[in-house]
Amino acid sequence: MKHEALLSKEFLSGATFMLIAALALYFGRDLTIGTATRMGPGFFPLGLALCLMAIGLAAAVKGLLFGGELVERTTFRPFFVFLAVLCFAVLIGPFGLVAALTALIGIGSLSGMAIRPLQVLALIVLLCVFSWAVFVWGLNMPLAIWPF
Amino acid sequence: MELVDNLILGFGTALSLENLAYCLAGTVLGTMIGILPGLGPAATIAILLPFTYGLPAEGALIMLAGIFYGAQYGGSTTAILVNLPGESSSMITCIDGHEMARRGRAGPALAIAAFGSLFAGCLGTLFVAVLGPMLARWALAFGPAEYFSLMVLGLVAAAMLSSGSQLRAIGMIFVGLLLGCVGTEVATGTARYSFGFYELVDGVSFVVVAMGIFGLSEIVLNLQQPGESSLLREKIGRIMPSRDELRRSVGPILRGTGIGAIVGAIPGAGATIASFASYAVERKLSRTPERFGQGAIEGVAAPESANNASAQTSFIPTLALGLPGSGTMALMLGALLIQGIAPGPMVATRHPEVFWGLIASMWIGNVFLVLLNLPLVGLWVRFLSIPYKYLFPAILLFCSIGVYSIRNNPFDVVLMVVFGMFGYLLRWLGCQPAPMLLGLILGPMMEENIRRALVISRGDATVLVTQPLSLAMLVAAGLLLLVVIFPTIKRAAYAFR
Numbered sequence: 001m002k003h004e005a006l007l008s009k010e011f012l013s014g015a016t017f018m019l020i021a022a023l024a025l026y027f028g029r030d031l032t033i034g035t036a037t038r039m040g041p042g043f044f045p046l047g048l049a050l051c052l053m054a055i056g057l058a059a060a061v062k063g064l065l066f067g068g069e070l071v072e073r074t075t076f077r078p079f080f081v082f083l084a085v086l087c088f089a090v091l092i093g094p095f096g097l098v099a100a101l102t103a104l105i106g107i108g109s110l111s112g113m114a115i116r117p118l119q120v121l122a123l124i125v126l127l128c129v130f131s132w133a134v135f136v137w138g139l140n141m142p143l144a145i146w147p148f
Numbered sequence: 149m150e151l152v153d154n155l156i157l158g159f160g161t162a163l164s165l166e167n168l169a170y171c172l173a174g175t176v177l178g179t180m181i182g183i184l185p186g187l188g189p190a191a192t193i194a195i196l197l198p199f200t201y202g203l204p205a206e207g208a209l210i211m212l213a214g215i216f217y218g219a220q221y222g223g224s225t226t227a228i229l230v231n232l233p234g235e236s237s238s239m240i241t242c243i244d245g246h247e248m249a250r251r252g253r254a255g256p257a258l259a260i261a262a263f264g265s266l267f268a269g270c271l272g273t274l275f276v277a278v279l280g281p282m283l284a285r286w287a288l289a290f291g292p293a294e295y296f297s298l299m300v301l302g303l304v305a306a307a308m309l310s311s312g313s314q315l316r317a318i319g320m321i322f323v324g325l326l327l328g329c330v331g332t333e334v335a336t337g338t339a340r341y342s343f344g345f346y347e348l349v350d351g352v353s354f355v356v357v358a359m360g361i362f363g364l365s366e367i368v369l370n371l372q373q374p375g376e377s378s379l380l381r382e383k384i385g386r387i388m389p390s391r392d393e394l395r396r397s398v399g400p401i402l403r404g405t406g407i408g409a410i411v412g413a414i415p416g417a418g419a420t421i422a423s424f425a426s427y428a429v430e431r432k433l434s435r436t437p438e439r440f441g442q443g444a445i446e447g448v449a450a451p452e453s454a455n456n457a458s459a460q461t462s463f464i465p466t467l468a469l470g471l472p473g474s475g476t477m478a479l480m481l482g483a484l485l486i487q488g489i490a491p492g493p494m495v496a497t498r499h500p501e502v503f504w505g506l507i508a509s510m511w512i513g514n515v516f517l518v519l520l521n522l523p524l525v526g527l528w529v530r531f532l533s534i535p536y537k538y539l540f541p542a543i544l545l546f547c548s549i550g551v552y553s554i555r556n557n558p559f560d561v562v563l564m565v566v567f568g569m570f571g572y573l574l575r576w577l578g579c580q581p582a583p584m585l586l587g588l589i590l591g592p593m594m595e596e597n598i599r600r601a602l603v604i605s606r607g608d609a610t611v612l613v614t615q616p617l618s619l620a621m622l623v624a625a626g627l628l629l630l631v632v633i634f635p636t637i638k639r640a641a642y643a644f645r
Contacts, residue, residue, distance in 0.1 A: 009313075009316075009577050009578040010313060010315070010316070012577050013313075013316050013319065013574070013577040013578065013579050014319075016573070016574075016577060017319045017322075017323065020323055020326065021322075021326075024326050024329075024341070027341055027343070028340065028341065031338065031340060032336075032338075035607060036602050036607035036608075036609060037602060037603060037606055037607030038603075039335070039598075039599045039602060040336070041333035041335070041336050041338040041340055042340075044329060044594075044595045044598070045326060045329045045340065045341075048322055048325050048326050048329070049326065051322055052319060052322040052323065052326065055315065055318055055319045055322060056319060058315060059313075059315050059316060059319060062315065069578060071576060071577065071578075072576075074372065074576065075372050077371070078367070078368040078369075078371035078372050079368065081364060081367055081368050081371070081540075081544065081568075082364065082368075082565050082568060082569055084544065085364065085544065085547070085548055085561060085564065085565050085568070086561075086562065086565055088548045088552075088561060089548075089552070089558040089561035089562050089565070090558065092548075092552055092558060092561070093558055100548075101545065104541075104544060104545065104548055105541045105544070105545070108540070108541055108544050109537075109541065111368075111371055112371050112536070112537045112540060114537075115537050115538075119538075123538065123541055127541060127542065127545055131545060131549060135549055135553070139199070139202070141549075141553050142556065143549075143553075
């Protein structure tokens, strides 16, 4: 067994599948399984989780034995996208559209290729006006625009 | 003639001013995103799904379908002019299409691609109109056992024919099926896997998952690619093909349409496989195969016809059986569900205006697309000069506001981020997200059908193999599995020897 087999896509996805199956089994432990004639709520998930466990095991073993394609190194800057959307989720309710979009685009722009601060500002203004026109005025969505 | 009556009803629906506008909007948007690499029809349809809650069912489906087949037209433009596949189904068109453009024949290449697509689209739609209702009528006799086995077959086919590791694709189906279990169980009303969040009691929203996986994680993947601005280098020139080029294209267009129409109707196969297969066939049939790769018009005509024909016929299993064959088709099925229409063989009879209106709109849309693409191609390629760094904030905005607007609940936005990260992790591991989406949408239906089948048979699981049709479908699924897995097992056995 080679050390780098642990970094193969096949092994890691197998491990992920097994983890998901284990979580499904753990959180579904209180669901009634029932009988075949009267399937309980736990019947179908239990079957699925066991199948997924078997597939995960097969993939993991295959990855360990044969290695295969390795996962690539990732760059972490683009993950600002996720942070940006989380900030949007926090801000949109209490503070309204403008604040939420400013955070979304401001933080989101950190994730990409070089955008100059002035361009970010222009994008924010442009997209705020656009969203007001399309979503609030055009589609009548109940979105607060300002925090007050 | 029943078909004629139905088509009259369909055109009556599709030709209303409102639906014409939806069709035009869909095809324009489809062309645009088809031209832009890095933004595909799946992502676009996912992002627009939440905005269709307020639309009438016909309008929503007409528009979303227009995006899907419109993208096939747009994709060829990028392939020919800049040697980049705007869509994966146009990959093979790059070879000869771009070579033609380099030799100053970009105009004819675009024209043949558009004419081929028009012909293929119209014929493919005819297949949907004729075969769809036939298939649906046949499927009306299905009991729950047959349905369960049909879905098994559909899922196995989708996993086996997807690109990448098939083992992982099967795993992804089960992940999707498990996700489909989240929420209230129908028979007893027990909340499963809701982790105390009342938002999860209704289940994981299909729209939120699709947006996270096709919207957010795709943005992250695109941002990780080193930035390159695609420059338009080739002049388009005269559009009209020469007589020789037209003559050479007739056969490839006909054969490409046939191949595409058949391949498209198979779950899991789809436009990319169809275009590759038709290119290979043309090369094999050609008396001068050495011309391929050197700007042969056949190498543009065949794959472009094939991908458009298959785009239309992939609606056959989706509409007639409720069995989506690809991620995009799963999204179309999701759009039906949003409109409160239960997918399955009843759609054509219970909602004829939706079914036939959609079919009629495909003909209209294909004509729109030729009119939009050929004279305006110079305008469309300008979109290529928009750098992604200005594009992705707009996509982010649509994702965030769209998901929030479903029920004005920030929880859904957070859930989208969770699925975006999950989708990113899975793609990093080389797992295709489409099978998961199919599992998520088919899961509840499979559970319902197996429950009913077991109640009818009093708990006897052999019902799945004693009904001849159900047995046939399971055997087909088993054979498909064997065909794909056997080489792997043989390789493993060989390695141990």
